[in-house]
Amino acid sequence: MVSRPADIRPTRGWRLYDPRLAWLLVAPAALLLVCFLILPILVMAVYTFFTFITAGVEESTLTLANWHEFVTDSYYHGFLLKTLRVGAVTALICGVIGYFPAYFIWSTAFRHKWLLLLLLIVPFWISFTIRTFSWIHILGEQGLINVALLRLGLIDQPLQMLYTEGAVIMGLIHFLLPYMILNIYVSLENIDRTLISAARSMGCTNAQAFREVTLPLSLPGLAAGLLLCFVLAAGSYVTPQLLGSGRDALFGNLIYDTIMGQLNWPMGATLSIVLFIVLGSVAALYTRYMGMSQIVKGLGG
């Protein structure tokens, strides 16, 4: 810390790092966060107790009917469980597959490492819709795989790969893998490499050094990646819509249909709050053990 220079005089009664000035600086962001993030969630929470009359119409008479419906109807439970399962499977596969490229980029002697990293960031810039629908060209009846297999005579009927749960999970992995790789990479970068040399000099093989030093020290990044992938997968709804059949709809699709299709706003609000609470608890559980800092690093890196 540098000592505060004494010769900077307060201007018009404002100290150099006056908290009032700080509040002025953050005011626009704070206002936006209050009006567009906190207030909507609070209003949504209140809406879950409103009475649904008919499509698009509701009354502010308070009722527990929406919550009762959610708690008792197994239709909703099924959706929730399936969504959590798809989210967990997606996150786990991303973790396993994503570790390899992260480790490769970190340890390669290749001089143009930045290019490998840039290639991971490029997909973030490509429209999510375009990225998702482009899988139709690979998996669809006229997709690369089916056309190639038909030409080779290995099959005589196109395989049904699109519009399945597998296709949805693959689309989600395609979307989330860069998040995972970058998260793991950031935590690998923070490892003091002399620790590994030390392990090697004490007689560890490379594989042992990896197991005993590198892997444990990179776990925070892996955990942050898993959380991020899980939350984003469980909250998705464009991917199932494009790559799945009706049966592969997730909780996000349910919310969208309830609000935009049935115009049942109170129930839609209830379902959104449920998803918010469930994913929020997972995130809270995570931050209790890991803290926020790793996620911040992963998002900023």
Place this chain on the structure above:
Amino acid sequence: MSAPVDSESKWAWRLTRLVTLCVYIFMFAPIIATIVLSFNASMFGGFPMTGFSLRWYGKLLENEQVVAAFKTSLWIAVVTAIVTTFIGVLTSLALVRFDFRGKEMLGTLVILPALVPETILGVGLLILIKAIDQPRTLPILVLGHILLALPYVVLIAQARMVGVRRIYEEAAMSMGASRLDAFREITLPLLIPAVAAGALLAFTISFDNTSASLFWRPAGGETMPTQSLSMLKTSISPEVNALGTVMIVMTVGIPLMGGLLAQGLARLKRSKPREDAK
């Protein structure tokens, strides 16, 4: 990294290389397929290729809905980029340089929009608008996009701001520069890479946003992603492939060019702030 010696390490390193290669193929194969197919002469949007043609791009230009959606998205993205960068830099300045009550909370709050699923953000704002009886309008959509881009801009600006030592500004001010002058002459030029990166990211986040925009778009107003989504619902036409390719060129080409430009500028006037004490 030293060359692997034992057989287990060698085998593991080979596996790592192979999986890495597969991951990169997996990431880009579908995108490349879309770009290639956009030049397909066939009436259908899939393989096999029957010939090279630019007609789908021509059709795209004649499609008034697409052109309108493109203009809307471009406009929204530019406004989002400018406003988000402005308030994002102010926020990170306060978070890095100042101590004030609620700083920790604000720091957490500001990254939440990146962590809360867009479906929830989308529904929440929609219900709020309905509760206060307001119509969905373009400005609300823009403000929503600013909310979604803010975490990224703040994180980028914050990371850079930590590296700019505050004694530079303090030195300027002790020599009589006003606060604003010190910021404009000292801090801002050192922040430029972060400002540019943040603005570009905000632009692409807005230009690409699908999930939340589906909830927030004004009645009858389409953005590029919602327009392409509704085109996809009817059929996979070659026109959609052309649309996809145009969007890829837009959102990859612009940041890439911006990045190269920034690097060139940085090389011209090398100013490397120390990464130590604030």
